[in-house]
Amino acid sequence: MYLDAYVKVPEVKGKITFRTKGNTTYVEFEYDRVYSTEKQYTDVKRKTIGKLADEDKR
Secondary structure (H helix, E strand, O other), X not given: XXXXXXXXXXXXXXXXXXXXXXXXXXEEEEEEEEEEOOOOEEEEEEEEEEEOOHHHOO
């Protein structure tokens, strides 16, 4: 459910990423990194916390 409220994007160094899909830019928060010794790479755990308003596009 999306609300009709605007908030500032958090300024947490290294934890906030942006993913563009079509004309919409989503804000994602990285909450964990798990290293798989089997596959030998890091799996990043992220959740979408919102999307950018048209005024905030970079």
